Amino acid sequence: MKPSYLIAPSILSANFAALGDDVKKVLEAGADVVHVDVMDNHYVPNLTFGPIVCKALRDFGVTAPLDVHLMVEPVDELISAFTDAGADYISFHPEASKHVDRSIQLIIDSGCKPGLVLNPATPLSTLDYTLENLHHVLLMSVNPGFGGQAFIPSTLEKLRQTKQMITERGLNTRIEIDGGVKVDNIRQIAEAGADMFVAGSAIFNQPDYSKVIAEMRQQLALINQI
Numbered sequence: 001m002k003p004s005y006l007i008a009p010s011i012l013s014a015n016f017a018a019l020g021d022d023v024k025k026v027l028e029a030g031a032d033v034v035h036v037d038v039m040d041n042h043y044v045p046n047l048t049f050g051p052i053v054c055k056a057l058r059d060f061g062v063t064a065p066l067d068v069h070l071m072v073e074p075v076d077e078l079i080s081a082f083t084d085a086g087a088d089y090i091s092f093h094p095e096a097s098k099h100v101d102r103s104i105q106l107i108i109d110s111g112c113k114p115g116l117v118l119n120p121a122t123p124l125s126t127l128d129y130t131l132e133n134l135h136h137v138l139l140m141s142v143n144p145g146f147g148g149q150a151f152i153p154s155t156l157e158k159l160r161q162t163k164q165m166i167t168e169r170g171l172n173t174r175i176e177i178d179g180g181v182k183v184d185n186i187r188q189i190a191e192a193g194a195d196m197f198v199a200g201s202a203i204f205n206q207p208d209y210s211k212v213i214a215e216m217r218q219q220l221a222l223i224n225q226i
């Protein structure tokens with residue numbers, strides 16, 4: 001069965017001086033989920049924002065799922081803060097947590113859906129004893145920290161292996177891909193197994209968000225027509 005594809009613009013590339021309006025605009029343009037990149041200048045060499053921004057988006061009337069990608073170390077202390085601020089999905093990097101299973105359980109207990117993030121060089125064995133508890137696996141197709149980087153091609157094989165692992169275990173865990181996703185590669189990425197697509201610069205750097213998102217969906221619609 002064809003998966004339901006979700007497009008998740010990363011607000012890292014949005015207009016921070018008018019964030020609420022820009023997020024509403026991208027949702028009206030057809031986005032499904034808002035991807036929120038939280039960077040701490042410690043786990044990654046960049047600094048963005050904390051839960052206060054999720055809360056501000058909720059207070060501004062944004063009702064779409066907020067997909068929080070924690071690029072922070074440590075992890076656990078921030079989980080309830082993001083849940084309280086309105087997060088729906090919370091993903092973290094296993095290297096940033098001393099006790100990965102505990103962090104996953106904390107996210108579940110807080111009422112959010114947990115995801116584990118694998119950097120380009122993080123092996124899939126990280127999923128061996130965690131996959132059953134995850135709502136999604138977030139595969140980084142760039143090294144985390146910055147928007148606008150090029151998609152790392154070896155991620156395609158990693159996507160295939162992740163999809164195979166999920167299928168073999170009879171799960172329906174989502175596979176989210178993050179980094180360098182564009183109109184001209186989204187189809188290949190989906191064919192390799194991804195069903196949730198983070199795209200920052202590809203969407204927010206264009207004047208017409210509707211046009212880019214529609215083009216992405218057109219590419220995805222071609223998949224079952226071969």
Ligand SMILES: O=C(CO)[C@@H](O)[C@H](O)COP(=O)(O)O
Nearest residue numbers: 144145147148179180200201
């Ligand atoms: O988490 C990250 C970067 O660490 C990503 O979410 C990027 O923000 C995606 O940006 P583009 O590659 O789509 O411009």
